[in-house]
Amino acid sequence: MSTVAAAHDDHDHHHAPTGLKRWLFSTNHKDIGTLYLWFSFAMFLAGGFMAMIIRAELIEPGMQFVDPEFFNQMTTVHGLTMVFGAVMPGFVGLANWMIPLMIGAPDMALPRMNNWSFWILPFAFAILLSSVLLSAFGHGNPSAPNFGWTFYAPLSTKYGPASTDLFILSVHMMGISSIMGAINVIVTVFNLRAPGMTLMKMPLFVWTWLITAFLLIAVMPVLAGAVTMMLTDRHFGTSFFDAAGGGDPVLFQHVFWFFGHPEVYIMILPAFGIVSAIIPTFARKQLFGYASMVYATASIALLSFVVWAHHMFTVGMPLAGTLFFMYMTMLISVPTGVKVFNWVATMWRGSMTFELPMKWAITFVILFTCGGLSGLMLAITPVDFQYHDTYFVVAHFHYVLVSGAVFTMFAAAYYWLPKWSGVMPSKLLGELHFWNSLISVNLLFFPMHFVGLAGMPRRYADYALQFADYNFWISIGGFWFGLSQLFFLAVCLQCALKKGEKAEAKPWDGAEGLEWEVPSPAPFHTFDTPPVVK
């Protein structure tokens, strides 16, 4: 067995693929991980550009730059691009790179499927974004999807633009990609762990991703069902979401949020795993409450299936239903709180240093907690009747998604870039990126709480005068935050071009885990012979 493995090993090393073929036909988890990460960053910049257009229009009352129709297209495609193009593929990229390294596996279990699940994505987004290009530059400006990323029927069915069908196709493709990625993670974790790597020894990032993968498999088909029903409503005479034919527009919202709420956790659970890796490293102290972290993650995942209707308290549900969803939603704050307390306890009486990954991780804990606390406020249904669909909600989910999920991806990048590229990320660029992002993200999202409470509805292209002052500062924060990400682009290029200080195999003295036992940069093939975990 070992001789066969060694011979095979040699063979591969002599024929390391190069050029375009290396990326197009790659079955290597590291290369595919890199592809995912670059794709995610490209989508982050594209979605960010759309956000800049939104903020430019909202910088003062009145319609100045785009018409309300194009504004709606921007809010819609910004949301879709960030959720399905930036955050989800970003975490899949991290999973690809890190899970095999963390559990001592030579690669993902299903490498060809891995290739396919990545290469679907550029086509899916080419389809979606082509509708935006047509809308901006095409003859007659045919509308891109303009019904919000939540695409509520009948706005997206009977009243949807022709490009809705492009959107449906691209969502199907993204869903297939996600499901394949999830299957790959589950199969890899269950089958390719190194000897001695029991489930309860796995790094928390692997645990959170394993649970995320089950969530993905459970809910992506539901999303596929929702868009398929849309498609048949639009073209084949069904009336799932049309009361005139015996259907119900609210059914759409139930189906969508049955996907949509677990989706929220799909976008944050891997972030929990990353922070649980970084904080112990730089506090030089073992993670507090490993087992309770695993159980808390699992309970959050399970609860995520019984809270979906808190997104739709205003649709007029029966009192009993409303109460059920309110109580369940409030309950989620218990396991989430456990996680935050565990991170704080990990830092407590540690021996902390504040390298870039740690800065991002601590920022995550604080700002994610802000988002979590406003989430608890939103759970209180009678008050949610006021908060619902205002900028308060926009503030809440950007705190958990941007300063939550996206910031942990930055943390992960600064933490593992030495391993990926073999060079240390530039401290100067990294500090500039961090401090600019930290200040601007709060200038951008914190005042949204105020305008939301004061009564500014979300997805508004124009607004009443008392919202004007805060909106000006929000826009300034937006442009600042957007520009700050160019520092990160510079960091990525610096590492990709291997400029800078060489990284050791274990550049962080407090780090633990199998990924630090391979050289930096990690060789093309690692753990051909599984390590033994004690």
Add this chain to the structure above:
Amino acid sequence: MQSTLFHRMAVGLTSLMISGLATASDWAERSDHNLRPGVTAVAQEVHGLHNTVLWIVSIIGLLVFGLILISVIRHRRSKHPTPATFHENIFLEVLWTIIPFIILIAMAVPATRVLIELDDTADSELTVKVTGYRWRWGYEYLTYQDDNDVGVSFISSLATPPEQYQNPVLSGGLFPYGTAKDRVGAPSQDKDHNYMLEVDNPLVIPSGQKVRFLVTSDDVIHSFWIPDFGGKKDAIPGFVNETWALVPEGQEGTYYGQCAELCGKNHAFMPIEVKVVSQSEFQEWLAQRKEEAAAAPDLTPFENLEAAMAAGEKVYASQCALCHGQNGEGGIGLPFAGDDFAIKPEHREEHIHVVLEGRNAMPAFKGQLTPKDIAAVITYERNAWGNDSGDLIQPEDVHEEE
């Protein structure tokens, strides 16, 4: 329905408010950073609940952030070189599971109470059906006290003139904005105090009486939201939702709201304005509206094309321009300028029919506009922007079609 009369009323009201006479109703001055205290009892309870919850989460947040701050200051390597080795503590872990649970119960109890109160729409004295249209609100008074057939209805549209919100700065190119003429050199007007909140025909309700709103929609989902009344309710096509408000006596004034569910292009352009008046004033107003509704429609013909065009231009700007474009260039709705539909004689009857009965996304205007207004606007559409069909539609033509 004499929408012109009401337009005048609204304009008068608006100018009153700009001059600062209607201080009780000054929506814009009230709050720009926190939840509005509300005017109904239940809205004030919601506001109280909001404050309680805000305090609780702020204290929790400050505790957590304080611990992090202490840790960051005192447990840094330069101050605390040797890390502790503890990594679990059953007592602590149980404690910080139980305590949040107790806090949650403390929040759930008042929340449940307020929710049950909000849900109780029984014993109302006035019932108003609220219908969301793209992009205006329709109000139909169904019952008032013993009167089970009030039969008063009207449409309420944004009154802020386009000159105030159309301030394009791009001179053409990248993003579509109206016609090329719109893009260049459109004057940027100062904005009125109630910019994007004022409407032509406000909803009128009495103070001191419970009002039940039956909320529904004619097209996509909208959401009927008046923050001072304590919350929003979605307007869903094909379904009827209920909500209610009881504005106490002494709190008469104008209250504003906005559509709170994305409903398409002009989602931001369909505000809600509610005029709360005393019961006697309301009864007077209602009687007047009933009289107008019962009267035979004004079918006096237009003297000439110019008269009809002048009347039609006003109706077009307030009722049609949102979808069909300020200059008939189209948008969500069909273009009129240079289009056969609005020029060729064979489409004349069809044109009247579509305005009355609606078609696809186009709402039916029968009963919402007078035959005279409909005749005027169709005449306008068939003659403006170089269409020059010469068709003069008379109120009688529209009335026959009805």
